[in-house]
Amino acid sequence: MTAATGWSIVIVLGAIWIGLGYLWGRKARDSEGFMLAGRNVGLSLGAATAMATWVTSNTTMVAPILALEKGVWGMLAYASVSFGLLLFAPLAARIQRLLPHGFTSGDFFRLRYGRAGWAVFLLITLVYSVTWLVTMASAGGKLLEVLGNIEFARGMTLIMVVCVLYTLFGGLYAVIGTDFIQSLVILLGIVAIGGTVAMNVDFTAAYGHLETHQPSLLAVMFPAALLAIFNNMLFGFGEVFHNNVWWSRAYAMRRGVASKAFLLSGLLWFPIPIASGFLALMAGPLAVNVTDTGQVGPQVAEHVLKGAGFGVMAGVLILVVLFCSMASSIDSLLAATSDLLVKDIYTGLLGGELSDRSFRKVAAVAIVAVGFVAWAFSLSNLPLDEILFSSGGLVASLIWPIIAGLYWKRCNRVLVIAGMIAGSVSGFLSYWFVETYIGALVGAFVSMVLTVAARHVRPSDFPRAPAS
Amino acid sequence: MCGPPISRAPPLRDMFPELFVHILVVLGLVWTAAGALLLIILLIRDYKNGKLW
Numbered sequence: 001m002t003a004a005t006g007w008s009i010v011i012v013l014g015a016i017w018i019g020l021g022y023l024w025g026r027k028a029r030d031s032e033g034f035m036l037a038g039r040n041v042g043l044s045l046g047a048a049t050a051m052a053t054w055v056t057s058n059t060t061m062v063a064p065i066l067a068l069e070k071g072v073w074g075m076l077a078y079a080s081v082s083f084g085l086l087l088f089a090p091l092a093a094r095i096q097r098l099l100p101h102g103f104t105s106g107d108f109f110r111l112r113y114g115r116a117g118w119a120v121f122l123l124i125t126l127v128y129s130v131t132w133l134v135t136m137a138s139a140g141g142k143l144l145e146v147l148g149n150i151e152f153a154r155g156m157t158l159i160m161v162v163c164v165l166y167t168l169f170g171g172l173y174a175v176i177g178t179d180f181i182q183s184l185v186i187l188l189g190i191v192a193i194g195g196t197v198a199m200n201v202d203f204t205a206a207y208g209h210l211e212t213h214q215p216s217l218l219a220v221m222f223p224a225a226l227l228a229i230f231n232n233m234l235f236g237f238g239e240v241f242h243n244n245v246w247w248s249r250a251y252a253m254r255r256g257v258a259s260k261a262f263l264l265s266g267l268l269w270f271p272i273p274i275a276s277g278f279l280a281l282m283a284g285p286l287a288v289n290v291t292d293t294g295q296v297g298p299q300v301a302e303h304v305l306k307g308a309g310f311g312v313m314a315g316v317l318i319l320v321v322l323f324c325s326m327a328s329s330i331d332s333l334l335a336a337t338s339d340l341l342v343k344d345i346y347t348g349l350l351g352g353e354l355s356d357r358s359f360r361k362v363a364a365v366a367i368v369a370v371g372f373v374a375w376a377f378s379l380s381n382l383p384l385d386e387i388l389f390s391s392g393g394l395v396a397s398l399i400w401p402i403i404a405g406l407y408w409k410r411c412n413r414v415l416v417i418a419g420m421i422a423g424s425v426s427g428f429l430s431y432w433f434v435e436t437y438i439g440a441l442v443g444a445f446v447s448m449v450l451t452v453a454a455r456h457v458r459p460s461d462f463p464r465a466p467a468s
Numbered sequence: 469m470c471g472p473p474i475s476r477a478p479p480l481r482d483m484f485p486e487l488f489v490h491i492l493v494v495l496g497l498v499w500t501a502a503g504a505l506l507l508i509i510l511l512i513r514d515y516k517n518g519k520l521w
Contacts, residue, residue, distance in 0.1 A: 027521075042519040044510035051503075072484050072492070176521070180511065187504035194497050203493075207486040218483040254519070268503035274496030281489075 001315040006148020009319055010155070014162035017327065020181075021166025021174030030356040034171035034363060035103060035339050036252040041176060046253045046261030049179040051268045052328035053245055054085060055186050056132075057139035060325050063273035064280035064297030066228070068290070071210075071217025071281065073225030077232050078273035084236030085266035091241065092250035092258035094406045104336075105247035106344035112405035112462055117417045122344060124394045124424060125242060126337070131388045133333040133370070134377040140326045141378060146295055147319045156378050159323075163330040164371035167338075168364055172252055175331045182324040187268070189321030194275045197282060197304045206285035214284055227437045231392065234440040238395030241402045244336040298322070338366035389436065393427015393443030400444070400451035410461045412454040419450030 028034040041049075059078070066074030099107060109121040141156025148155065166174045210217055240246050250258050279300040283290050288303045290296050298318050305314030342363050346352045354362060401416045427443025434442075514520045 037521055041521045042514040044507060044514045045521055047510070048507050072489060075492075173521070180507070183507060184504055187500050187507075191497055191501045191504070194493075194500075198493060198497060203490050204486065207489060211483065215483060218489070220482050220484060264506075268507070271496040271499035271503070274492060275500045278493045278496065 001148060001312060001319070003149040005312070005316070006144060006150045006155075006319065007158075009148065009316060010144065010150075010158055010162070010323065013320070013323060013327075014158070017162060017166045017174075017178050018169065020178055021168075021170035023170075024173040024177045025170025027173050028171045031354070031359040031363075033173070034360065035335075035343075036248060037172040037176055039252055039254070041249075041253045041257070041261075043257050043261055043264070045176050045180055046249065046257055047264040047268065048183040049176045049332075050085060050246070050249055050262055050265035052179040052183040052186065052325075053249075053332040054082070054240075054265070054269050054329075055183075055272060055325045056329040057136060057143070057322065057326045059269075059272055060186075060190070060276050060322055061139065061294065061297055063277040064300070065293055066273075067217075067277035068280035068283060068293060068296050070222060070225035070228065071214070071219065073219075073222050073229065075274045075277035075281075077225055077229040078277060079270050080229050080233045081236035081273070082266045082270040083233050084240035085262050085269060087237060088240045088246055088250075089259040089262035089266070091402070091406060092246075092253070092262050095247065095250045096253075096255060096258055098406065099251075102247075102251055103343045104339050105242060105244045106340055106348065108247070108402075108405060110344075110348065113401065113413050113417055117401070117413065117420070118344075118348075120417060120420050121242070121398065122340070124391075124398065124420075125244065126340065128239075128388075128391050128395055129243065129245075129333055129337045129340075130370070130373060130377070131391065133330065133337065133374040135388050136326055136330045136333065137374050137378040140323070140330070142294075143319070143322050143326070146292075147298060147315055147322070153379060157375065159326065159330065160371055160375045160378075163327055163334060164367060167331050167334045168367050171363070172248065172335055175335050176252070178331065179328050182328040183268075185324040186272075186321055186328070189317060189324075190272060190275050193301045193305065193317065193321070194279065196308050196310075197279055197301065200304050200308050201282055201286065206282055209285040210281065217281060224437065227441075231437045231440045234396045234399070234444045235392040238392070238397070238399050238440060238444065242395055242398040244340050245332045248336050248339060334367055334370055337370050338363060341366040341370065390428055390431040390439060392440035393431060394424040396427060396440040396444035397421075397423025397447035400448045404451050404454070405462070408455065408462075410455075410459040411451070412457050412459050415450050415454035415457060419447040419454070422450060423447030 063078040066078050110118040137156050137160050140159035141152040144150040144155030145152045253261055276297055280296045283296055283300050288300050301318050302314050347354055397420050401420055404411055423443040423446040426446045427439045430442040431439030
């Protein structure tokens with residue numbers, strides 16, 4: 001694909017997202033409209049936005065890498081990340097009931113665990129969210145460089161500018177609306193690409209090749225892959241349970257819709273790593289020369305699609321699907337992280353006053369600031385993928401405090417906060433000094449022990465949530 | 469007398485059978501396609517009932 005084609009695709013898609021963002025953004029007349037789409041989102045848009053946000057470049061790019069390294073279990077391990085969405089379904093209904101006027105996940109931590117617990121949460125979630133956003137922006141730049149022949153810095157800047165603009169114009173209305181279209185593009189694109197590959201390979205011959213040359217990819221007993229399943233699951237639980245990306249959607253959905261929407265989104269998400277991951281299993285049988293394991297999915301897809309007569313359209317199709325998978329996560333992270341800055345930092349910690357009129361200005365500054373920080377870090381060449389993966393212990397240490405805060409009436413808050421800190425530290429150190437696959441496991445376990453102890457050692461009632 | 473051939477590959481019973489892998493891949497693709505169709509149906513239903521957002 002020429003650079004001109006690459007630029008054309010991204011500019012056309014970007015113009016569509018910005019135009020729709022502007023159009024839908026006119027519905028946002030106050031802060032609730034801008035941040036939470038009026039708290040009236042229905043099942044179809046709710047399920048699609050939850051699913052599309054969870055389909056990141058990792059889903060479409062890392063699932064094939066896991067399949068290439070860990071075979072069938074690698075695909076299933078990545079699919080298990082969907083359990084986070086499934087288990088968030090009952091939590092979403094509970095969140096709506098306990099905090100009917102809530103805006104962010106920070107509201108919950110402040111009310112349940114006081115300023116100390118709130119501060120620990122904000123530190124963890126801001127580090128995690130910004131790092132996740134930076135890895136998305138970097139992945140977008142690399143993707144445009146590989147598939148669209150656009151230089152990294154220019155491609156990454158283009159993606160960030162597009163996402164910042166439509167989030168700025170339309171807030172959560174724009175994010176949810178574009179997420180629906182992006183969901184369909186992702187799902188149908190994966191079916192088109194995966195279906196073409198499936199129809200163009202002799203499956204028996206491919207299986208025979210794997211059986212002879214890469215038998216471990218088909219092994220039922222693959223301890224590292226089995227460990228990866230549990231680690232990925234806990235990482236997914238921690239990420240979905242704590243992040244404002246999901247809480248803002250729970251607040252935004254109409255009463256009675258949230259739990260169904262999250263359940264449906266998990267069911268829709270589950271097969272995607274399998275459908276995209278199996279491309280990597282075909283790399284060996286199809287004799288695709290994988291020069292960069294990070295690009296194994298697109299390389300196999302392009303190889304087969306070109307062989308099937310797609311020509312230049314092969315690259316176009318892959319680029320559109322991957323661009324949508326990144327944009328759907330970047331816009332959500334921009335909106336949810338800037339909400340935290342506005343509601344928790346500006347008005348909560350700094351005591352700033354906001355009217356509906358001044359809100360839009362502050363929200364705009366926050367969105368641009370988050371986008372700028374992500375853009376600047378993306379140019380820094382820091383090993384942010386490693387930082388993101390090593391934060392599994394941090395987010396996993398928030399799983400039990402969230403469950404306890406949502407379902408228990410009383411606990412020892414100091415012990416729970418100690419569990420968050422001890423789980424984060426032990427999970428982080430385990431990732432770096434013991435084994436990468438146990439970071440989330442250790443973080444969740446340490447936090448669980450202290451949270452369970454908090455129920456029995458000098459517990460006290462949680463403060464009641466204010467009526468509004 | 470010689471014993472069975474020695475292979476570095478795991479014994480067959482320890483590997484996912486071909487049928488399982490084939491069904492897994494086909495199911496993954498069909499399930500993904502069904503998801504897209506379901507979203508479209510739900511969107512039309514919500515739109516008709518005035519419950520999009």
